[in-house]
Amino acid sequence: MKILVTVKRVPDPNATIRVKPDGTGIVTDNLKYVVNPFDEIAIEEALRIKEKGGGAEVVLVSIGAKVAQEQLRTGLAMGADRAILVVAEQDLDPLGVARILQKIVEQEKPDLVLMGKQAIDDDANQTGQMLAALLQWPQATFASKKESLESEAEKNGLPGIQMANGKAQVVREVDGGLETIEVPLPAVVTVDLRLNIPRYASLPGIMKARKKELKEIPVAELGIDVTPKLRVLRLEPPPKRKAGRKVSSVQELVHLLHTEAKVI
Amino acid sequence: MSEAFFHEDMRWFMQNRVDWPGLLRLQGRAPESAAEEKGTYVAILETADQVCRSLAEQSRQHWHEEAELVDGEVKVPPHIAQGYEQLRQAGLLCLPISPTYGGYGLPFLINTFYLEMLARANSSLMTIVGLQTGVAGDIERYGSEEIKQRYLPKLTSGEWQGSMDLTEPNAGSDLGSIVTRVTEEQGRFFVDGEKIFITNGGSQVHLVLARDAATFQKTRGTTTGLSLVLVPAFLPDGTRNRMRVTKVERKMGLHGSPTCAVEFDHAEGFILGRPGQGFRAMLDLMNSARLGVAAQALGVGEAAFQEALAYAKQRIQFDAPIIQQPLVKSMLTQMSINLQAARALLYRTAALVDRLEAIRNFLAQAPSESQEELRQELGLLRQIVQLLTPLCKYYATEISNDVTRKAVQVHGGIGYMASSPVAQFHCDSIITTIYEGTSEIQASFALKEMSRGSLFTLFDQIVSEVQTLRGAYPEESQRIEELVEKWIRGSLPSLLADPRYALLNAKRLAEMVIDVVAAVELLHQANRSEGKRLAARSFLDRRSLAIEMGARRIQSGDVRRLSRYDKILGIDLDTPAAAT
Numbered sequence: 001m002k003i004l005v006t007v008k009r010v011p012d013p014n015a016t017i018r019v020k021p022d023g024t025g026i027v028t029d030n031l032k033y034v035v036n037p038f039d040e041i042a043i044e045e046a047l048r049i050k051e052k053g054g055g056a057e058v059v060l061v062s063i064g065a066k067v068a069q070e071q072l073r074t075g076l077a078m079g080a081d082r083a084i085l086v087v088a089e090q091d092l093d094p095l096g097v098a099r100i101l102q103k104i105v106e107q108e109k110p111d112l113v114l115m116g117k118q119a120i121d122d123d124a125n126q127t128g129q130m131l132a133a134l135l136q137w138p139q140a141t142f143a144s145k146k147e148s149l150e151s152e153a154e155k156n157g158l159p160g161i162q163m164a165n166g167k168a169q170v171v172r173e174v175d176g177g178l179e180t181i182e183v184p185l186p187a188v189v190t191v192d193l194r195l196n197i198p199r200y201a202s203l204p205g206i207m208k209a210r211k212k213e214l215k216e217i218p219v220a221e222l223g224i225d226v227t228p229k230l231r232v233l234r235l236e237p238p239p240k241r242k243a244g245r246k247v248s249s250v251q252e253l254v255h256l257l258h259t260e261a262k263v264i
Numbered sequence: 265m266s267e268a269f270f271h272e273d274m275r276w277f278m279q280n281r282v283d284w285p286g287l288l289r290l291q292g293r294a295p296e297s298a299a300e301e302k303g304t305y306v307a308i309l310e311t312a313d314q315v316c317r318s319l320a321e322q323s324r325q326h327w328h329e330e331a332e333l334v335d336g337e338v339k340v341p342p343h344i345a346q347g348y349e350q351l352r353q354a355g356l357l358c359l360p361i362s363p364t365y366g367g368y369g370l371p372f373l374i375n376t377f378y379l380e381m382l383a384r385a386n387s388s389l390m391t392i393v394g395l396q397t398g399v400a401g402d403i404e405r406y407g408s409e410e411i412k413q414r415y416l417p418k419l420t421s422g423e424w425q426g427s428m429d430l431t432e433p434n435a436g437s438d439l440g441s442i443v444t445r446v447t448e449e450q451g452r453f454f455v456d457g458e459k460i461f462i463t464n465g466g467s468q469v470h471l472v473l474a475r476d477a478a479t480f481q482k483t484r485g486t487t488t489g490l491s492l493v494l495v496p497a498f499l500p501d502g503t504r505n506r507m508r509v510t511k512v513e514r515k516m517g518l519h520g521s522p523t524c525a526v527e528f529d530h531a532e533g534f535i536l537g538r539p540g541q542g543f544r545a546m547l548d549l550m551n552s553a554r555l556g557v558a559a560q561a562l563g564v565g566e567a568a569f570q571e572a573l574a575y576a577k578q579r580i581q582f583d584a585p586i587i588q589q590p591l592v593k594s595m596l597t598q599m600s601i602n603l604q605a606a607r608a609l610l611y612r613t614a615a616l617v618d619r620l621e622a623i624r625n626f627l628a629q630a631p632s633e634s635q636e637e638l639r640q641e642l643g644l645l646r647q648i649v650q651l652l653t654p655l656c657k658y659y660a661t662e663i664s665n666d667v668t669r670k671a672v673q674v675h676g677g678i679g680y681m682a683s684s685p686v687a688q689f690h691c692d693s694i695i696t697t698i699y700e701g702t703s704e705i706q707a708s709f710a711l712k713e714m715s716r717g718s719l720f721t722l723f724d725q726i727v728s729e730v731q732t733l734r735g736a737y738p739e740e741s742q743r744i745e746e747l748v749e750k751w752i753r754g755s756l757p758s759l760l761a762d763p764r765y766a767l768l769n770a771k772r773l774a775e776m777v778i779d780v781v782a783a784v785e786l787l788h789q790a791n792r793s794e795g796k797r798l799a800a801r802s803f804l805d806r807r808s809l810a811i812e813m814g815a816r817r818i819q820s821g822d823v824r825r826l827s828r829y830d831k832i833l834g835i836d837l838d839t840p841a842a843a844t
């Protein structure tokens with residue numbers, strides 16, 4: 001069994017993001033970068049499948065600038081076996097990324113591709129679906145699990161995705177409940193927030209990660225067209241939140257919601 | 265970002281103020297790997313950040329739970345035991361110990377960061393981890409290979425913990441009064457005596473400072489004739505050693521850290537280093553422990569500051585958040601600047617410790633005639649570190665007392681409640697000016713070091729460093745130089761007149777010296793942001809006045825001041841209180 005996990009370098013979700021005055025991007029000075037939190041959950045899930053499910057090779061893949069090595073090292077320190085960095089300094093859109101991943105999947109031939117359902121920087125929520133389409137593989141999106149994150153199963157590090165008989169059973173979060181589906185392997189699965197609580201890299205893990213393989217592939221070597229079909233015109237910060245107002249009774253609140261806010 | 269346990273000041277300092285390639289070269293490693301090394305340190309500190317964050321959450325409600333003595337065994341509260349287990353699983357123990365014995369060989373600076381973070385999360389737990397690291401470090405340096413193999417792997421893995429047993433009922437600040445004795449019998453060593461106030465006294469590995477029986481009478485009352493004895497709770501054959509914890513104290517703070525009385529009744533031990541030379545070895549442990557306590561004090565201070573800042577932003581009085589009150593804003597600003605200054609001083613010292621150690625190890629292997637330059641640097645570094653260590657301990661812990669008290673004040677009445685986190689931080693902070701040598705002892709040590717010439721070595725360094733900052737900060741550089749030359753040097757003649765007058769002013773002088781070193785270090789950071797530039801500026805403004813005032817106070821008096829104090833206190837030294 002081989003599991004390919006995607007890892008994106010994104011700004012720290014706890015950082016305050018400021019938009020450049022000309023609206024062309026965000027201010028990146030002194031910005032701290034981390035592994036996309038959804039991808040961290042994907043790595044954790046892959047490691048659990050490996051540990052509790054009779055072994056697997058966990059291969060990480062990132063696409064981006066050379067500095068994304070840092071995030072791959074983090075994943076290796078968590079316990080992944082090796083990593084691939086497709087070096088691309090230019091901007092990419094989800095389709096470009098999916099095309100690159102398609103190539104890597106063809107080279108690596110994994111049984112399962114685990115991805116975050118979206119990256120917290122541009123929140124596109126497209127790459128997993130596009131990759132499955134390009135590969136013509138089955139897909140299961142928004143993998144979650146029945147047990148809560150406070151449950152014993154979670155404390156014992158049990159995986160939420162069940163792998164058996166060449167199939168993956170995935171619990172999905174849908175409106176108003178959970179849906180369980182089964183997909184034949186190989187497949188693409190994207191993960192949601194409530195699948196697991198990722199481990200942190202232990203010190204022995206960090207030390208071991210230094211010796212693990214991290215292969216770099218220049219994007220040009222893949223021989224595909226990754227010119228973005230999507231162009232960001234302008235970024236704007238959200239409007240500043242106005243101060244709230246105190247009301248004296250529920251009646252007044254309902255009245256204002258109806259007449260002023262016009263939401264009910 | 266400042267809410268991160270892996271503080272911005274740490275990140276910045278390790279990226280900008282340390283010559284990692286130089287350090288690696290001295291260690292016989294490739295200087296090109298500096299970037300990768302730093303990457304590893306950052307990864308480790310990120311893990312520490314996450315673990316500390318969760319420890320802080322888990323332990324905050326359990327602060328009051330006391331360590332206890334149950335059936336002769338020391339029992340720590342659950343949050344301490346669980347927290348320790350979490351650190352153990354993450355591998356966050358004994359970071360500086362060599363990988364040969366199961367550690368990670370990390371720089372002292374990185375461990376200093378870690379201890380600060382851990383103290384901010386849980387100060388009681390930090391004492392246990394700090395001692396374990398210190399004890400392992402002393403064994404690594406002074407133990408025979410056999411001793412190292414026997415004790416280090418279990419300390420680094422966390423199976424065993426350590427303690428440092430110095431204090432006795434009649435030997436606190438004055439370790440020369442130690443009467444616990446170590447006796448040699450047919451090549452084996454046995455310890456008899458009583459130690460008190462021993463942190464984690466239920467540990468498996470005790471480093472005991474004891475007086476050699478053979479020279480007991482001759483050396484009594486001095487720090488010669490002391491040996492550092494490793495006394496294990498269990499002997500190599502698995503039997504229990506003849507020692508026991510007789511009491512676990514109840515305290516005003518640091519409740520989760522067991523403070524024990526330990527009795528040795530002919531317990532077998534193993535001498536570290538040479539018999540009778542134990543004080544030297546213990547000083548090594550104490551020096552790193554002092555910087556450890558400085559880190560602890562900073563961690564607790566930072567926790568209190570963050571709490572106060574958050575509270576002041578949301579507490580409304582007079583229709584506005586209290587942070588808008590000039591007096592409240594001023595308290596918070598002083599807290600912030602002082603923490604930054606103490607941090608700057610501590611990190612600077614910790615980085616010097618790393619360089620000193622690297623040169624020392626390098627020279628130990630290098631041919632003796634060559635390397636004259638390094639040999640010289642080593643000599644200077646020794647002097648500076650010997651001086652800065654007590655200054656760091658003094659300053660960081662006093663600052664911490666002040667910051668935590670102000671944090672209570674910012675909270676008003678709610679800060680005085682037993683359940684208040686800031687009340688807890690204040691109680692935890694107070695011990696830091698007492699153990700590992702009280703503030704008065706630190707100031708006296710620093711004075712002794714200064715009188716041996718280290719003050720001038722430090723000034724030479726500061727003044728030449730200020731030259732490099734002259735281009736960017738002409739006015740500030742000029743002022744620092746003036747403070748050194750005119751005010752501090754200008755005060756020395758008055759101090760030299762009588763050693764008792766010098767002692768009377770030891771804290772004052774210590775603070776003056778600390779202020780200039782911290783000012784220079786803050787100036788190095790001034791280009792980080794506007795806030796940093798203003799903080800450096802404000803520190804210099806405030807402390808220039810304080811230094812000038814200190815100098816005037818020193819210059820205006822002499823040793824007769826002490827006899828005036830006797831009169832103020834109404835003490836007649838001919839009939840001491842003890843005689844009545």
Ligand SMILES: Cc1cc2nc3c(=O)[nH]c(=O)nc-3n(C[C@H](O)[C@H](O)[C@H](O)COP(=O)(O)OP(=O)(O)OC[C@H]3O[C@@H](n4cnc5c(N)ncnc54)[C@H](O)[C@@H]3O)c2cc1C
Nearest residue numbers: 428429430431436437461462463523698699700701702704
């Ligand atoms: C919670 C806790 C944990 C501890 N952990 C340990 C431990 O793990 N191992 C260990 O060995 N000890 C430990 N100690 C003991 C601690 O190190 C001593 O309490 C400390 O060194 C002070 O000694 P003392 O209490 O005897 O005070 P004293 O020495 O009696 O001092 C009383 C006062 O006199 C001042 N004073 C004394 N001599 C001088 C001087 N020459 N110049 C100026 N002022 C002076 C002191 O500064 C202090 O203000 C611990 C203590 C506590 C409270």
Ligand SMILES: Cc1cc2nc3c(=O)[nH]c(=O)nc-3n(C[C@H](O)[C@H](O)[C@H](O)COP(=O)(O)OP(=O)(O)OC[C@H]3O[C@@H](n4cnc5c(N)ncnc54)[C@H](O)[C@@H]3O)c2cc1C
Nearest residue numbers: 579581582586589590591592673674675676677678680681
């Ligand atoms: C043990 C105890 C006993 C008490 N007993 C009594 C009692 O018998 N009767 C009674 O009525 N109350 C009592 N109190 C309440 C006590 O008087 C208040 O706690 C105190 O007045 C402070 O108010 P506060 O706690 O709301 O703090 P806050 O008013 O919220 O103050 C928080 C901080 O903001 C500062 N601050 C607030 N406003 C300003 C301003 N305008 N300018 C500058 N700084 C400002 C304060 O100085 C403080 O540092 C008691 C409190 C305690 C802890």
